Amino acid sequence: MKKGTKTSYLLKGTPSILLVLGAGFVMASSTDIRAALGMGAAVLIAMLLSSIVISALHKIIPAYAKLPAYLMIITGFVSLISMFMQAHFPNVVEMLGVHLATLAVSAVVYRDAEEVADHNGEATSIKTALVTGIFFTVVMVVCALIREFFGAATFWGKPIAFMQDYKISAIAGAFGGYLVLAIVMAIINKITKLHHHLDEEEEN
Amino acid sequence: MKLLKTFVILVLIVAIFGGAMFALNLYTGPIIAKNSAGAANDRLNSVMAGGAAYEDITATLSDLPATVTAVHKETSGLGYVIEATATSDYTGGAPMDILIGVDSTGVICGIQLVSHSESLIFGADYPSTYIGKDSALAGVELYAGSTFSSTAFKDSVSAALNALAANNLIAAGVKGDDQILTEMIPTVAPGFTKLLEETASGNIQKAFQAENGAGFAYIMTAGEKSYLAVVNAMGACKVYDTEGNDVTADNAALADEAKTDAAAKQAAYLDPFKSKIEKMMEGAADITPITLDTFNSVVSAASFTFEGATYYAFYSRSVGFHQMDIYFIIDANGAITKMDAKQFIFEEEYFMAFGGMDVTAYKDGFVGITGDTFTGEEVIIATATMTSNAVKQATEDTFDAFNALKGGAQ
Numbered sequence: 001m002k003k004g005t006k007t008s009y010l011l012k013g014t015p016s017i018l019l020v021l022g023a024g025f026v027m028a029s030s031t032d033i034r035a036a037l038g039m040g041a042a043v044l045i046a047m048l049l050s051s052i053v054i055s056a057l058h059k060i061i062p063a064y065a066k067l068p069a070y071l072m073i074i075t076g077f078v079s080l081i082s083m084f085m086q087a088h089f090p091n092v093v094e095m096l097g098v099h100l101a102t103l104a105v106s107a108v109v110y111r112d113a114e115e116v117a118d119h120n121g122e123a124t125s126i127k128t129a130l131v132t133g134i135f136f137t138v139v140m141v142v143c144a145l146i147r148e149f150f151g152a153a154t155f156w157g158k159p160i161a162f163m164q165d166y167k168i169s170a171i172a173g174a175f176g177g178y179l180v181l182a183i184v185m186a187i188i189n190k191i192t193k194l195h196h197h198l199d200e201e202e203e204n
Numbered sequence: 205m206k207l208l209k210t211f212v213i214l215v216l217i218v219a220i221f222g223g224a225m226f227a228l229n230l231y232t233g234p235i236i237a238k239n240s241a242g243a244a245n246d247r248l249n250s251v252m253a254g255g256a257a258y259e260d261i262t263a264t265l266s267d268l269p270a271t272v273t274a275v276h277k278e279t280s281g282l283g284y285v286i287e288a289t290a291t292s293d294y295t296g297g298a299p300m301d302i303l304i305g306v307d308s309t310g311v312i313c314g315i316q317l318v319s320h321s322e323s324l325i326f327g328a329d330y331p332s333t334y335i336g337k338d339s340a341l342a343g344v345e346l347y348a349g350s351t352f353s354s355t356a357f358k359d360s361v362s363a364a365l366n367a368l369a370a371n372n373l374i375a376a377g378v379k380g381d382d383q384i385l386t387e388m389i390p391t392v393a394p395g396f397t398k399l400l401e402e403t404a405s406g407n408i409q410k411a412f413q414a415e416n417g418a419g420f421a422y423i424m425t426a427g428e429k430s431y432l433a434v435v436n437a438m439g440a441c442k443v444y445d446t447e448g449n450d451v452t453a454d455n456a457a458l459a460d461e462a463k464t465d466a467a468a469k470q471a472a473y474l475d476p477f478k479s480k481i482e483k484m485m486e487g488a489a490d491i492t493p494i495t496l497d498t499f500n501s502v503v504s505a506a507s508f509t510f511e512g513a514t515y516y517a518f519y520s521r522s523v524g525f526h527q528m529d530i531y532f533i534i535d536a537n538g539a540i541t542k543m544d545a546k547q548f549i550f551e552e553e554y555f556m557a558f559g560g561m562d563v564t565a566y567k568d569g570f571v572g573i574t575g576d577t578f579t580g581e582e583v584i585i586a587t588a589t590m591t592s593n594a595v596k597q598a599t600e601d602t603f604d605a606f607n608a609l610k611g612g613a614q
Contacts, residue, residue, distance in 0.1 A: 076220075080224060
């Protein structure tokens with residue numbers, strides 16, 4: 001990739017920044033694996049479709065109209081996804097509640113549109129959207145697995161008999177959500193050697 | 205030109221997405237509507253097995269009680285599902301939400317307590333005791349330990365079924381004399397808490413003792429007729445017929461039989477109460493027991509003299525979180541002179557705020573209050589709603605007893 005080309009934080013090796021931007025919907029949808037998969041699919045499809053359209057149109061949209069135009073495109077796709085999910089996955093939509101609609105103003109999706117799709121062609125935009133969407137889906141599913149198993153003693157909404165006496169309800173709540181997300185972020189940082197990466201940047 | 209281009213682009217985006225949403229809605233709209241109807245049906249089907257579809261007929265019904273929020277008719281003729289609420293006298297806040305399924309013959313086929321905010325609630329199995337009953341609810345008991353919430357629940361279910369019967373949607377259940385008289389007890393003897401069944405003999409068909417010791421209730425027969433006799437802890441008796449008329453004067457023999465049975469079982473409150481009066485008013489003299497024909501929580505009353513003036517003492521056994529023993533001394537003008545209780549708070553670790561309660565100041569707060577100036581605010585103990593309510597009931601019952609005394613009902 002050319003130096004200076006804007007791309008995803010994920011591809012730049014700083015996924016935790018991306019996770020902080022998307023912490024809201026990660027928290028909201030990681031209480032249940034089904035909700036995590038539903039939100040993951042919604043994020044992936046919204047990013048993918050809006051990236052394709054924005055990367056195709058960014059040259060003809062005047063700079064000062066980009067904010068409303070991009071927001072309308074993202075909101076439009078999120079609305080279409082929401083309508084489709086309401087028809088075919090009503091239980092998942094009920095679990096996600098208002099957080100599915102607020103995806104339209106998510107910093108992750110808008111940042112992807114503004115800083116990646118707006119500066120690159122379709123191929124790079126699609127690649128970034130795919131990687132980011134899959135990354136979020138995996139993180140949300142991992143968080144949901146932990147929160148369901150230890151917090152609610154369930155898997156896929158079904159009770160796990162031997163865990164019923166050992167569940168820690170706080171993990172299923174907001175406090176536990178932040179705790180689990182922080183642990184997952186720490187593990188991701190360790191894997192991606194974030195500190196080493198930052199040290200290198202400082203040296204440069 | 206630049207502005208026009210921007211305008212056209214934004215309008216195009218809106219138009220394209222608007223069109224896409226319109227097209228998608230043609231496909232998803234019917235599916236979403238079907239899902240919504242299915243979800244609503246699932247909820248109603250939880251009390252009406254096999255319900256195919258429902259029609260909301262609430263607006264077509266007349267004189268619905270305030271506790272009935274919606275009535276749904278199962279379109280294939282299986283029956284009706286009623287959405288009702290109930291609010292207990294003690295919690296009094298957010299109501300219980302109840303779903304009642306009634307088949308076409310007027311028999312309850314399913315019932316659920318959907319949500320509640322009661323501090324004490326009946327067991328999960330309690331609602332199922334209503335299944336198979338008609339609007340008479342014959343044989344449905346209140347739930348031991350949560351009498352207030354189960355009373356509110358039962359009253360709400362009864363009102364809902366009676367409303368359907370009044371609108372000629374179902375046949376009304378027929379109550380026997382025995383049930384009519386038993387259901388009359390809370391009305392004629394409101395101070396009798398949870399009724400415990402006792403052994404019966406002679407003309408007494410059923411005997412009940414109030415758990416708080418406030419008295420006894422008897423279902424009695426004389427010839428072909430049935431009567432309700434209530435005897436309070438002071439020994440006063442009243443007899444009622446199935447219409448609710450006071451027929452004590454015409455049934456002296458029944459009253460005597462009831463009083464004899466009650467006297468043999470009644471706990472002796474007078475002697476310990478006399479000691480309590482002497483402790484509360486050191487120097488009290490001429491303590492004379494009074495028999496009142498009130499049937500509230502007052503279980504004993506006495507008059508006495510103190511420093512040349514006449515006073516009246518009342519002992520109430522209202523029920524809060526637990527059984528309470530509350531004492532009032534009232535002067536001849538009807539103002540409280542002293543108030544005391546054996547114990548205010550029974551679970552101090554539960555009622556955290558009690559640690560900061562000044563019991564002496566609380567009791568002194570009652571001094572000087574009369575039946576006319578009592579507002580109910582005086583009884584409030586923070587975080588102890590049930591105890592506060594019990595003190596309120598005891599205070600009101602005491603003023604009622606005092607008024608009965610002054611009205612010559614001795």
